Amino acid sequence: MANLAITAAAIDEALGYANSGTAKAWNYFNGTGVVAIRESYNIALLTDNGTGNYTSTLTSAMATTSFGIGGTGTNFTQDYRVVTTPTTTDIFHRIISLSSGNPTDDSRSTVSIFGNLA
Numbered sequence: 001m002a003n004l005a006i007t008a009a010a011i012d013e014a015l016g017y018a019n020s021g022t023a024k025a026w027n028y029f030n031g032t033g034v035v036a037i038r039e040s041y042n043i044a045l046l047t048d049n050g051t052g053n054y055t056s057t058l059t060s061a062m063a064t065t066s067f068g069i070g071g072t073g074t075n076f077t078q079d080y081r082v083v084t085t086p087t088t089t090d091i092f093h094r095i096i097s098l099s100s101g102n103p104t105d106d107s108r109s110t111v112s113i114f115g116n117l118a
Helices: 008-019
Strands: 025-030 036-041 043-050 053-058 068-073 078-081 090-097 109-114
Touching: 025 043, 025 053, 036 043, 053 109, 068 090, 090 109
Parallel strands: none
Antiparallel strands: 025 036, 025 109, 043 053, 053 090, 068 109, 078 090
C-alpha cells in the first residue's frame, strides 16, 4: 500500500471550497427591551441605536465591503430589512414594519454575513 501525502496546499484548497458558502458571521438576538445576543458567530458586540436600529460589530473583520447580508425577524407583521453603510467591521441593520413603514423592535431577529474574512 502506498503512503499518501497530504500537502498544506491541498488542505487549504479543500477548506476554501468548504468555507466559501458558509456565513462568516451571524447574530441571533433579542431586539426588545434590553437588547441581548442570544447566539452568534464572529460577533463581538450588539449595539442598540434606537427603535429597530442595531449595529453588530464583528470579531474578525471582512476583507472588503463587498459582502452579502441577510436578515429575518420572527414577528410576522414585520419585514426585516438590512440597511447598511458597509464597513469591514460593523453591520448596521434595521427592522421595518410592513404596516407602518417605521422602524420597530423584534424579539427574535437574525443577521448573517457572507463573504471573505480579512
